[in-house]
Amino acid sequence: MAEATSRKLWVLPSRASLKSIRVPRRRLGIRTVIIAGMVAVIGSLMTITTLVDVQRQRATEREDLEERGVLLSNSLSSVLANPIRFNDTQGIGEIAKAIWAQPDVSFVKVFDAQGNQVVGPGEDQFPVGVTDSSVIREVSDLHTAQRWTEGQLEVMTPVRSGASLVGAVHFGFDTARIDDDLRDLTVNRLLQTVALILSGIGVSFIVASYITGPIRILLRASNRLAAGNLSARASGMHGREMNELGLSFNRMADELQEKVLALEESRSRIVSVQENIRRDIAVHLHGPVQGRLLALKAQLEQLQASEAVTPVGAATLGAIVDNMGEVIQDEVSTLSRRLYPAIVRRGVVVALQSLADQFDSTLEIELDLDSDIAAMERQSTGLIAEDVRLASYRIAEEAMSNVVKHSKAKSVTIRLNVDQDLLVLVIEDDGTGFEGSPAAGSLGLAVMTDYAQAVGGECSFESVPGRGTTIFARLPIR
Numbered sequence: 001m002a003e004a005t006s007r008k009l010w011v012l013p014s015r016a017s018l019k020s021i022r023v024p025r026r027r028l029g030i031r032t033v034i035i036a037g038m039v040a041v042i043g044s045l046m047t048i049t050t051l052v053d054v055q056r057q058r059a060t061e062r063e064d065l066e067e068r069g070v071l072l073s074n075s076l077s078s079v080l081a082n083p084i085r086f087n088d089t090q091g092i093g094e095i096a097k098a099i100w101a102q103p104d105v106s107f108v109k110v111f112d113a114q115g116n117q118v119v120g121p122g123e124d125q126f127p128v129g130v131t132d133s134s135v136i137r138e139v140s141d142l143h144t145a146q147r148w149t150e151g152q153l154e155v156m157t158p159v160r161s162g163a164s165l166v167g168a169v170h171f172g173f174d175t176a177r178i179d180d181d182l183r184d185l186t187v188n189r190l191l192q193t194v195a196l197i198l199s200g201i202g203v204s205f206i207v208a209s210y211i212t213g214p215i216r217i218l219l220r221a222s223n224r225l226a227a228g229n230l231s232a233r234a235s236g237m238h239g240r241e242m243n244e245l246g247l248s249f250n251r252m253a254d255e256l257q258e259k260v261l262a263l264e265e266s267r268s269r270i271v272s273v274q275e276n277i278r279r280d281i282a283v284h285l286h287g288p289v290q291g292r293l294l295a296l297k298a299q300l301e302q303l304q305a306s307e308a309v310t311p312v313g314a315a316t317l318g319a320i321v322d323n324m325g326e327v328i329q330d331e332v333s334t335l336s337r338r339l340y341p342a343i344v345r346r347g348v349v350v351a352l353q354s355l356a357d358q359f360d361s362t363l364e365i366e367l368d369l370d371s372d373i374a375a376m377e378r379q380s381t382g383l384i385a386e387d388v389r390l391a392s393y394r395i396a397e398e399a400m401s402n403v404v405k406h407s408k409a410k411s412v413t414i415r416l417n418v419d420q421d422l423l424v425l426v427i428e429d430d431g432t433g434f435e436g437s438p439a440a441g442s443l444g445l446a447v448m449t450d451y452a453q454a455v456g457g458e459c460s461f462e463s464v465p466g467r468g469t470t471i472f473a474r475l476p477i478r
Contacts, residue, residue, distance in 0.1 A: 042200045066146055072157075104175075115131050116131050304321060348423070352367065364412070365412050373416060385478050403431060424474055433465045433467055
């Protein structure tokens with residue numbers, strides 16, 4: 001696993017180089033921002049509105065309760081005056097019970113002028129005989145006093161006979177109903193907020209889709225274009241501005257496609273012209289040049305056998321003849337084969353085997369060539385296009401040369417197989433490997449990619465320092 005994670009993969013610029021360009025796939029946040037903004041606005045407005053309404057209703061409910069307290073106090077002041085003054089316990093009790101029966105009343109206490117509790121319907125809670133002079137002090141100015149305590153409104157009202165204070169009534173209103181009303185209001189507003197948020201999300205989704213739809217169309221078209229699909233275009237745009245943007249993108253894609261196709265054709269022509277020149281030079285070397293050298297060699301051999309030449313001259317001519325033979329065999333013939341390997345006409349398998357023989361004295365070479373390819377080529381070498389066979393040979397040749405020059409490798413493995421309609425060539429060595437971008441430092445690697453490009457294929461390189469380099473070439477069979 002450590003080896004797999006330490007590997008670095010580079011793909012040099014090729015016909016499929018656009019496939020190595022990846023547009024970062026980042027999810028557009030416009031839809032999320034619009035929906036989140038709508039939710040935030042609705043939530044904020046409903047929260048503020050609810051707080052204001054709750055405060056307003058609390059104030060209103062309190063005002064209503066205080067008004068009820070005042071009205072009840074005014075009626076009690078007159079009806080309790082005589083019962084308290086004449087100590088009519090039964091009458092006071094009846095009036096207290098009537099007060100107790102009022103909505104929201106939580107307790108009733110009736111006091112005489114000295115602050116003694118006279119009677120009340122809640123005798124268990126407020127027993128008769130208890131003295132509370134604080135209530136008398138609260139109403140000593142003959143005015144009703146109200147105060148809010150936790151959970152209730154307390155009302156203390158004087159009972160007077162003319163201008164004299166004869167007693168007081170202390171009763172309270174339970175505020176639980178107000179709390180319930182406020183709670184109901186809050187719950188209703190919460191439900192309304194949820195409904196509005198859901199509606200807002202739906203509206204926001206529609207609006208965001210309308211806005212982001214064209215952007216997503218452009219993004220998908222950009223990704224397809226970056227993946228090498230030069231026919232990708234943006235269609236289905238709505239809105240005048242977005243439609244203009246789509247047209248601009250399509251014009252850019254048209255220009256890019258034209259430039260890439262022109263570049264591919266130019267590269268293919270360059271490689272083709274280069275190979276034609278090599279072929280012409282190879283033919284010229286193998287034909288006229290080698291023929292003339294062989295003719296000169298024959299003339300020198302005749303001169304060497306001539307009686308007119310001294311023994312010393314014959315020896316010199318013999319050395320010249322031998323050197324010329326070595327030049328013809330080792331230099332001219334070898335250079336001719338390297339300029340144009342005519343063996344590729346017999347098939348890519350035979351050509352790779354011949355190439356392995358050339359490097360056999362320097363490297364330990366293992367060939368893993370698909371037997372189906374060999375059988376196919378024995379039937380007809382034309383099943384694999386000649387320029388594809390030549391590209392395979394050139395890539396393998398350049399790879400082997402790089403191994404000898406730079407990698408310090410001891411062994412090389414060459415694999416060849418067919419994957420659907422592609423010819424897959426893999427050259428792997430056990431050399432030193434390299435770091436950094438291969439395109440920046442190796443002409444040989446760039447040359448291999450050029451040959452792959454010229455036939456519509458691609459070439460990639462994988463290397464680990466100290467563990468060798470692997471070259472992958474995928475070429476169309478035709």
